[in-house]
Amino acid sequence: xxxxxxxxxxxxxxxxxxxxxxxxxxxxxxxxxxxxxxxxxxxxxxxxxxxxxxxxxxxxxxxxxxxxxxxxxxxxxxxxxxxxxxxxxxxxxxxxxxxxxxxxxxxxxxxxxxxxxxxxxxxxxxxxxxxxxxxxxxxxxxxxxxxxxxxxxxxxxxxxxxxxxxxxxxxxxxxxxxxxxxxxxxxxxxxxxxxxxxxxxxxxxxxxxxxx
Amino acid sequence: xxxxxxxxxxxxxxxxxxxxxxxxxxxxxxxxxxxxxxxxxxxxxxxxxxxxxxxxxxxxxxxxxxxxxxxxxxxxxxxxxxxxxxxxxxxxxxxxxxxxxxxxxxxxxxxxxxxxxxxxxxxxxxxxxxxxxxxxxxxxxxxxxxxxxxxxxxxxxxxxxxxxxxxxxxxxxxxxxxxxxxxxxxxxxxxxxxxxxxxxxxxxxxxxxxxx
Numbered sequence: 001x002x003x004x005x006x007x008x009x010x011x012x013x014x015x016x017x018x019x020x021x022x023x024x025x026x027x028x029x030x031x032x033x034x035x036x037x038x039x040x041x042x043x044x045x046x047x048x049x050x051x052x053x054x055x056x057x058x059x060x061x062x063x064x065x066x067x068x069x070x071x072x073x074x075x076x077x078x079x080x081x082x083x084x085x086x087x088x089x090x091x092x093x094x095x096x097x098x099x100x101x102x103x104x105x106x107x108x109x110x111x112x113x114x115x116x117x118x119x120x121x122x123x124x125x126x127x128x129x130x131x132x133x134x135x136x137x138x139x140x141x142x143x144x145x146x147x148x149x150x151x152x153x154x155x156x157x158x159x160x161x162x163x164x165x166x167x168x169x170x171x172x173x174x175x176x177x178x179x180x181x182x183x184x185x186x187x188x189x190x191x192x193x194x195x196x197x198x199x200x201x202x203x204x205x206x207x208x209x210x211x212x
Numbered sequence: 213x214x215x216x217x218x219x220x221x222x223x224x225x226x227x228x229x230x231x232x233x234x235x236x237x238x239x240x241x242x243x244x245x246x247x248x249x250x251x252x253x254x255x256x257x258x259x260x261x262x263x264x265x266x267x268x269x270x271x272x273x274x275x276x277x278x279x280x281x282x283x284x285x286x287x288x289x290x291x292x293x294x295x296x297x298x299x300x301x302x303x304x305x306x307x308x309x310x311x312x313x314x315x316x317x318x319x320x321x322x323x324x325x326x327x328x329x330x331x332x333x334x335x336x337x338x339x340x341x342x343x344x345x346x347x348x349x350x351x352x353x354x355x356x357x358x359x360x361x362x363x364x365x366x367x368x369x370x371x372x373x374x375x376x377x378x379x380x381x382x383x384x385x386x387x388x389x390x391x392x393x394x395x396x397x398x399x400x401x402x403x404x405x406x407x408x409x410x411x412x413x414x415x416x417x418x419x420x421x422x423x424x
Contacts, residue, residue, distance in 0.1 A: 049351045049354050049355070050309065050313060050351050058298075062298065064298070064301055064302065064305060065305050065309070066304070066305045066308035066309060066312075067308075068304070068308050069301050069302075069304040069305035069307075069308050070301070072300070072301055072304050073297065073298070073300075073301035076297050076300075076301075085285065085288050086270075086274065086276070086285070088284070088285075088288075089276055089281050089282070089284055089285035089288075090276065090281075092278070092280070092281040092284050092304075093276060093277050093278045093281035095281075095308075096278035096279075096280050096281050096307075096308070096311055097262065097277070097278060099308055099311050099312050100278075100311050100312070100315075100316075101262060103312075104312075104316065121336055121337065121340075124333055124336070125333070125337070128333075139261045139262050142261050143261070
């Protein structure tokens with residue numbers, strides 16, 4: 001059986017959870033607390049030397065890291081990965097955009113605001129995170145002005161990758177009101193048959209917003 | 213003919229240049245100065261709304277952004293992209309690692325040190341960039357203790373992606389002496405038939421180190 005090392009608050013962890021729900025795959029979920037060092041133990045570092053969740057472990061024990069690489073692996077041969085060469089590269093274009101221009105701004109701002117007593121240095125970096133996050137959202141808004149989805153003519157893993165942190169961007173201090181096409185696309189993703197929400201926060205953790 | 217919008221000092225631009233040299237592909241190279249706003253003009257933003265090089269333009273005018281997505285597109289069907297499902301996902305794992313854990317530390321430190329009068333905020337972030345870069349190099353060193361390449365049993369686009377900024381890491385203040393397996397791997401990549409070096413710096417720009 002597939003095993004997912006995961007954290008319930010992680011958007012990166014939510015990506016394979018959402019895809020596996022769409023694909024009807026069952027898996028064992030192992031919750032790790034990234035705030036108390038559970039992804040830095042010797043046992044976990046033996047599975048992923050980079051010490052991060054999500055990590056997918058296959059039935060034979062093989063481990064695969066990086067949320068978007070996990071999405072690609074799981075989606076091969078399914079409707080969530082286009083067959084055509086340019087569409088496949090376009091899907092990856094948006095997934096690399098997500099990890100370079102989107103997540104480091106929107107997800108990191110959310111993480112700092114939600115989970116940490118921010119250091120002075122983090123507080124000083126927050127305006128640049130806000131600026132970078134809004135720049136990413138503007139690029140998405142422009143794309144969605146002329147297309148329904150990111151990776152091709154139908155929902156792909158590029159949409160799943162970008163949905164994960166966009167739909168909780170308000171928890172990072174990002175108001176999505178200036179992005180009506182992004183807001184409509186979020187609703188389309190959530191309306192797809194088989195959709196599952198992010199896991200609720202554990203007891204004692206209060207999300208900034210009303211939750212998603 | 214393929215056209216590459218590029219900057220000669222960019223490791224991200226070097227990635228498709230190196231792969232196209234290996235594949236024997238000819239292309240037109242358009243040099244853009246990222247420091248004077250040439251990637252932020254209306255004309256360029258019409259090609260890539262995210263305002264970044266490298267950007268690959270196909271013969272029909274279609275544009276593809278994100279260096280690692282460009283690598284994937286160009287490598288499809290070649291020996292630089294494995295055929296087996298897990299090897300393909302592993303190749304992507306290292307390419308996402310490169311864009312999330314490696315480039316934002318090593319390339320950004322190099323960029324700040326080489327090209328900018330650092331702001332106080334950048335100077336304050338530099339220790340974290342150094343720490344993150346060394347953590348990435350340590351993960352690479354550990355992997356290369358048990359494998360010759362990153363994406364499978366032969367050189368793949370994962371190696372090209374990681375080579376681009378690792379081989380100039382010294383220009384970001386990273387001493388590679390503690391990483392003998394990484395140093396040996398760099399030599400193996402450079403010894404592959406068809407290898408081309410990074411472009412030399414333009415006149416007036418003096419690299420920090422003796423150049424690569």
